[in-house]
Amino acid sequence: MSKERASANQPSGRHQYIREQLRLHGRVYAGELAASLGVSEDSIRRDLRELAADGVCQRVYGGAIALTPNRHGFLQRRHENTERKARLAAAAVRLLKPGQFVFLDGGTTNLEIARALPEQLPLTVATNSIPIAAALFGQKQLSVLVLGGSLNHQSGDALGTTATRMLDTMRPDICFLGTCSVDGELGVGTVMADEAAFKRHLVEQCGHTVLAVTNEKLDTASPFIVAPLSDIGTLIIEPDADPIRRAHLEAGGAPLLIAG
Secondary structure (H helix, E strand, C coil): CCCHHHCCCCHHHHHHHHHHHHHHEEEEEEHHHHHCCCCCCCHHHHHHHHHCCCCEEECCCCEEECCCCCCHHHHHHHHCHHHHHHHHHHHHHCCCCCCCEECCCHHHHHHHHHHHCCCCCCCEEECEHHHHHHHHHHCCEEEEEEEEEEEEEECCCCCCHHHHHHHHHCCCCCCEECCCCCECEEEEECCHHHHHHHHHHHHHHHEEEEEECCHHHHEEECHHHHCCCCCCCEECCCCCCCCCHHHHHHHHHEEECCCC
């Protein structure tokens, strides 16, 4: 008898197995789990409800997906995976053309995009991110607009009514959206309500929305929805993204660009 089946009669054993499958694959299906563990789908659905209540996953039709691991603040995350984010940033800036109006949303990957902007490329750049605004300081080829508002100390972004009203006056050609999670079915998400509201409005205002994401955000969910994947004009992913997760994204409708 396999170890999985031996522990199937104990909810704790099933929970541990499901957690591991979520870690490995991002998504699990109730039917497949029931077959692997030799238990009923009712038992698996009960397990998934309990794990969702514990903040491990989010229930979706037929199974569940992992919640985003992005629970740390900007100051900690800016030092994580910087080489991988820089590779995504290099692909992102190749989408830009001289004279464009660009919006850089908050986030550590977008900070790397700000740092990767070519010195000879004239742009108008708007941002609600204090760290990104600081990174743009001194780049004289850029005309920089900084949105005001209430500072969120977790993200480093200006949010709220003031920032949204300023955004109302803008129609960027292209925006680089920040996110905590992305899934082919659930779309783009984030962990804070005010952040999600601002990002939703940003997607509405922009001509072309670009999303650059590291592998650990793929096939994950967040408490607040920003936009369906079909609203994203270009989704930039890492070259070693899991093929199954990549297929889920392609099914969601966003054109993929593989960072070279």
